[in-house]
Structure formats: structure tokens, C-alpha cells
Amino acid sequence: MTPRIAALVVAGALVLAACDGGSDSAATTTTDAAPAETTTPTAAAPTTVPPTTDGTDEFAEWCAVAVEVDALSDESDAVDYTDPVAVEEYLDELVPALESAASQAPDEIAEAVATSADIAGQLRDALADADYDMLTADLSLIDELDDERDAAQDAIRAFNAEHCGIEFDDDESDDGDDDFSFSDGSLRDQFIGQLVDSGFTLPEAACIFDEMDFSAADSFDDPET
Structure with a gap:
């Protein structure tokens, strides 16, 4: 025990x-x-380090979008997940932001960003079915889509690091509870x-x-x- x-x-x-x-x-x-x-069941990225560059001219518009989405994702740490109202309000802000980002993503990561937005939407729907009560919601899709989500996030992070100077500070100590x-x-x-x-x-x-x-x-x- x-x-x-x-x-x-x-x-x-x-x-x-x-x-x-x-x-x-x-x-x-x-x-x-x-x-x-x-593990926090959101599509949020880990804490990000501020961009070290302004991004290449070719991807400047996308880089601005990425910075905004990353900042919103980082706000997940402050969400009270025992409060259904707080969970609903946060997801109602995050999911549209991800969907908007998907419509603006460069071709190189368009599929990955769309996948991230879709998974976030599925999570929101699963929580909505339980009135955003994370203690009673069926969140099995988090495990089911884990590999797909990780692959999409890896592609997005690599692109943003190369073209926008956005570095990700992964927290390897967050092991959860077996x-x-x-x-x-x-x-x-x-x-x-x-x-x-x-x-x-x-x-x-x-x-x-x-x-x-x-x-x-x-x-x-x-x-x-």
C-alpha cells in the first residue's frame, strides 16, 4: 500500500x-x-520557456499564435480541477484556441495541431457528459489517445523550437500515481x-x-x- x-x-x-x-x-x-x-487530463503543453527568437519571417504569424496557445496551456496549472465551473470555463477557452490554431498552422504541422485540438475537444465532451466533474467522468480516452497525443505534441514542440525559438521545459519528475x-x-x-x-x-x-x-x-x- x-x-x-x-x-x-x-x-x-x-x-x-x-x-x-x-x-x-x-x-x-x-x-x-x-x-x-x-496526470492532468488536458491537452496542455508543459511549462514553456519564453521564445529566444522572434521566429523566422516565414512563420512569424504562426509563432505569435503558438506563444498565445502555450501561455493559455500553461494556465492549466492554476485550474481547480475539483471545481466543475472552473474546469468548464478553462476548457471553453482552451479548446476554441486550439481549434483556431489548427486553422492557422503551417502545412508542416497542420495535422499534428488538428490532432491536438481534436483530442482536447473529445476531453471536453467527455467531461461535459459528467457536468465537468472530473471525479465521476469517464476519462478512459486519455489513456486510449495517449500515444497519438504525444506524437502530435512532439511534432509541434520540435517545429516551434526550430522556427519560433519556443523551448519546452519537460518535468520528468511528474510520475503521477500508479x-x-x-x-x-x-x-x-x-x-x-x-x-x-x-x-x-x-x-x-x-x-x-x-x-x-x-x-x-x-x-x-x-x-x-
């Missing part, structure tokens, strides 16, 4: 009293918790499954999930780090 899942079990035990009715007090205990860390996979069901289902595997009954696990506050992003950080 990883430290993150162990913390989940401890938090579940603490909030179980609220599910069982607790004391005679009318107050309901709410435990701050966060889902196990996952206990979760988007192909194994919604985060809610997997969260509840982890609790059941740890000894809670299914009704208890479901109640614990409903009682928890997932807006505290660092609640399950490894205490040894």
Missing part, C-alpha cells in the same frame, strides 16, 4: 463516523482529502474500490467519498517528502 493510499484509508476512517450518524450533534464532519495524484489509471474507471469508482479493498464496505466507501472535501490538493502528499 502506497503512503498516499494509506492516507486515504486513515482519512476514510476519520470520516466514517459521519456516515454512521456520528454523535447526537447536528454537525457533519467533513475531512479534507484529495484524490490520488493523476494506483490510478484512467482506463480503470472514473476516479470516484477507483477511489471507492481502494477503500473497499482496504476493508470498508461498499456503502461505507461510497459515503466516505461523498463526505470528503477534495479541494485540498495536498491532503494525500507523502508525509516523508
Whole structure:
């Protein structure tokens, strides 16, 4: 059991009293918790380093578009993914920007940019089906399209680095959490499954999930780090 899942079990035990009715007090205990860390399910690029050149004259217009899209993509780090309204607002800004970029992309990367925009649109649609609740949405397409997305991003990054001077600062330390996979069901289902595997009954696990506050992003950080 990883430290993150162990913390989940401890938090579940603490909030179980609220599910069982607790004391005679009318107050309901709410435990701050966060889902196990996952790769951010957006089509956003990693943090970019400001362009070192103004881009070649041939691709100057595209380079200006690329800088704007990269800046918008970087804003994904500030999005509260536990807030459906925030998720919807961000994707409603990002997806049209990517679609617009696809219509302006140079021939060399037109297909790659179109692919990136299409995948972002599919992600938005999947989240829309769950009212932009990332804990209950079926996000299996993230794993299904992972290779296609990576290939498109690699092509775009290489072109932008060569012709626009846009360098990408990949964060190799972002390993996510091996206990979760988007192909194994919604985060809610997997969260509840982890609790059941740890000894809670299914009704208890479901109640614990409903009682928890997932807006505290660092609640399950490894205490040894």
C-alpha cells in the first residue's frame, strides 16, 4: 500500500463516523482529502520557456499564435480541477484556441495541431457528459489517445523550437500515481474500490467519498517528502 493510499484509508476512517450518524450533534464532519495524484487530463503543453527568437519571417504569424496557445496551456496549472465551473470555463477557452490554431498552422504541422485540438475537444465532451466533474467522468480516452497525443505534441514542440525559438521545459519528475489509471474507471469508482479493498464496505466507501472535501490538493502528499 502506497503512503498516499494509506492516507486515504486513515482519512476514510476519520470520516466514517459521519456516515454512521456520528454523535447526537447536528454537525457533519467533513475531512479534507484529495484524490490520488493523476496526470492532468488536458491537452496542455508543459511549462514553456519564453521564445529566444522572434521566429523566422516565414512563420512569424504562426509563432505569435503558438506563444498565445502555450501561455493559455500553461494556465492549466492554476485550474481547480475539483471545481466543475472552473474546469468548464478553462476548457471553453482552451479548446476554441486550439481549434483556431489548427486553422492557422503551417502545412508542416497542420495535422499534428488538428490532432491536438481534436483530442482536447473529445476531453471536453467527455467531461461535459459528467457536468465537468472530473471525479465521476469517464476519462478512459486519455489513456486510449495517449500515444497519438504525444506524437502530435512532439511534432509541434520540435517545429516551434526550430522556427519560433519556443523551448519546452519537460518535468520528468511528474510520475503521477500508479494506483490510478484512467482506463480503470472514473476516479470516484477507483477511489471507492481502494477503500473497499482496504476493508470498508461498499456503502461505507461510497459515503466516505461523498463526505470528503477534495479541494485540498495536498491532503494525500507523502508525509516523508
